[in-house]
Amino acid sequence: MSYYNPYHKLGLQRNPFTAPDNLEIPPQRWFDFGFSQAPPIQKRLFLQVIGEKGAGKTSHLLHWKQQTGGVYYYCQPGWKAWLLPPVAKIVYWDEANRIPLPLLLISLWLAHSINATIVSGTHNNLAKFASLFSFEIKTIRLSTLCVENLLQWSKKLIESERLSPSIPIRLELTTDNARKIVADSQGSWRKAATFLHIWAARVVKNYIL
Numbered sequence: 001m002s003y004y005n006p007y008h009k010l011g012l013q014r015n016p017f018t019a020p021d022n023l024e025i026p027p028q029r030w031f032d033f034g035f036s037q038a039p040p041i042q043k044r045l046f047l048q049v050i051g052e053k054g055a056g057k058t059s060h061l062l063h064w065k066q067q068t069g070g071v072y073y074y075c076q077p078g079w080k081a082w083l084l085p086p087v088a089k090i091v092y093w094d095e096a097n098r099i100p101l102p103l104l105l106i107s108l109w110l111a112h113s114i115n116a117t118i119v120s121g122t123h124n125n126l127a128k129f130a131s132l133f134s135f136e137i138k139t140i141r142l143s144t145l146c147v148e149n150l151l152q153w154s155k156k157l158i159e160s161e162r163l164s165p166s167i168p169i170r171l172e173l174t175t176d177n178a179r180k181i182v183a184d185s186q187g188s189w190r191k192a193a194t195f196l197h198i199w200a201a202r203v204v205k206n207y208i209l
Helices: 006-010 057-068 101-113 127-133 147-160 175-185 189-208
Strands: 045-050 071-074 090-094 117-122 136-141
Touching: 006 189, 045 057, 045 127, 057 071, 057 090, 057 117, 101 127, 127 136, 147 175, 147 189, 175 189
Parallel strands: 045 117, 045 136, 071 090, 090 117
Antiparallel strands: none
16 A cells, blocks of 8 residues: 655645754755854854743754854753863854853853854853953844744745645645744744644644545
8 A cells, every 4th residue: 555645735745844853954944033144253252042942042053053163062951061061163052051150161261262152052141251251242032933923934834845836835824823823832933833733734634534
């Protein structure tokens, strides 16, 4: 018996909101919230991206790293946080708020000595520590989940899974559905993607019944 993909009925290759295999977002699925340009390398710059869980901090760090190269470091919870964060001409520290203060200060001192650019994804403002080492401080606060952005983002992801240019797409998020998803997601794009995945699966199920 041959496999049948129900999303073909909607003009799609698959559910557009399927979680990616890794955290790096391919260009055709990247949505520009105004922070797509990577920071400069080796400028004694401390750029912190502040936001709640699921706000898009990791996505932005990895998107910039694709442009600049450099080192990405994810600070794990618990005792694994007690590792010295790496330093390079440009370095991306994710969950930097977990870095124990002594290790944070040591790495900031080392980074200062080579005029490094540090990009940190964090829940807390770390500017006062970076300022001790004469870093230029820049802060981005990610709070981008709203109905308009969700509608545009969903449209982009749906289009990225188009089966063929000649086949119409039969999946479109309504404003009412977007408003409910935004309310339920509480600022988290990660939660919004999960709700969108469920919504798309429900649509295709109803469409083929």
